[in-house]
Amino acid sequence: MKDLLDRFKIKETRALARLISLLENEDPNHEEILKKIFQQTGRAYVIGFTGSPGAGKSSLVDQIVRKIRQQNQTVGIIAVDPTSPFTGGALLGDRIRMQEHALDKGVFIRSMGTRGSLGGLAKTTKDVVKAMDAFGFDWVIVETVGVGQAEYDIINVADTTIVVLTPGAGDSIQTIKAGIMEIADVFAINKADLPGADRVAAEVEIMLDHQCDQNKWRPPVKLVSSLTGQGINELLEAIMEHRSNMEVNDLINKIRSERIRSETLDIVNYKWQKKVYKQLSLPGKVNELLDQVTQKQIDPYTAAYSILDYVAKKTT
Known part of the structure; x- marks a missing residue:
């Protein structure tokens, strides 16, 4: 264990991967690991992407990571995929969708199965976030499994939460019904190149008009397209604005x-x-x-x- 932690401290990627596996499997040493790395946590900024399945969260994360890397900052990505109730396995497809970053040493992608956990995250997601944080990543991005009304766990992990919606799927109304309006710091209307995107954005803005306290942060609504790249810069700017607001007011x-x-x-x-x-x-x-x-x-x-x-x- 000491050898593993020593290699972790010198930023050996294999050591990070091995340490995450121990945490994910709740190895008998997982408490000792978390004790040892605790002092190094609290430096990374954690952003969460949540929304319905098929909303294009992975593709959007891929675009945001590209922009962050252009600023020469490092990123750890945790992509939570559903675990099959029949086989116990998970289709960890996010590495396929983000293969552009596979050889980038400034990006580390870890897929996790939910293993029966509700709330959009795996039980040990928090611990994996800590490991990536302690490893020294500037950003940690968590993409939830996308289960609609059970997405609330993300607010206990992320500093900024992005709710991803799409036109043509009733997402905006479903989001309003599910109460996800309350967890969003930023709304991203993905697939903005499709008809109906403006209507979804308008519906969300109307709901925000009724629900938002004028003295508090009002979640911006950004039209984006992970296919064309439209609005990606504006989305990252909105994330940075929320981060700045959190830091200026000492909320973070x-x-x-x-x-x-x-x-x-x-x-x-x-x-x-x-x-x-x-x-x-x-x-x-x-x-x-x-x-x-x-x-x-x-x-x-x-x-x-x-x-x-x-x-x-x-x-x-």
């Missing part, structure tokens, strides 16, 4: 801190269920440990075990 640090605190408590709950048979209220010591995690003085797993030990002593 607040959101990330809330996520770390929430993740730590999830670990506590998971361990707690194994060791304790009744619920206990957590005393003041817990908040002190959580503050240490947000300040990166300790990692979430160390904090979780400290909380468990503290409560255990209080109950004896």
Whole structure:
């Protein structure tokens, strides 16, 4: 394990791939791995692409990656594909669709099967994001499986979430019904070269007029075409504008801190269920440990075990 982490630290791509496999398979050493890499996380900017199947998310990601690489920045891509309920396998087709970047050392593509998880992401997607972040990528892009109404997991991972819609498939109305309006930071109306794209954009704008708080970020609606390249620059600019808005208002640090605190408590709950048979209220010591995690003085797993030990002593 030490040899693997040493090779990971010097940015050996094979070590990254191997480490991700251990995390994805929930190897017995996966907690130790996450502890070791925790201090190096929080540097990459994570963007998520979500939307209905067939909306062209992979092709759009391919175009965005090309633009990012023109700026000489590195990208890690996590493409989540559905796992077959019959064979247990997954058609990991995103590497085929993004084969242009296959030989680019500044791009790393990892396909993941959902393995039965709902919410558009695999259970271990968060851990893989951390691995790519710690490896040193400037950007990490997560493409969800595209399951419509169960796409909400992405907001717990991405700093900016792009909802991809297309004309001619009832996507805009379905999105409104599903409540996905609330998770979008940017709307991308893909296949803008097809009839009806303007109508979809107008419908989304009308819904935003009714739902958006004027004092908060209003998701821009961009017409794009992954086939012709139309609007790709504008889409990347909208992503950058949202990132700038998050950084200027210090929202990104607040959101990330809330996520770390929430993740730590999830670990506590998971361990707690194994060791304790009744619920206990957590005393003041817990908040002190959580503050240490947000300040990166300790990692979430160390904090979780400290909380468990503290409560255990209080109950004896």
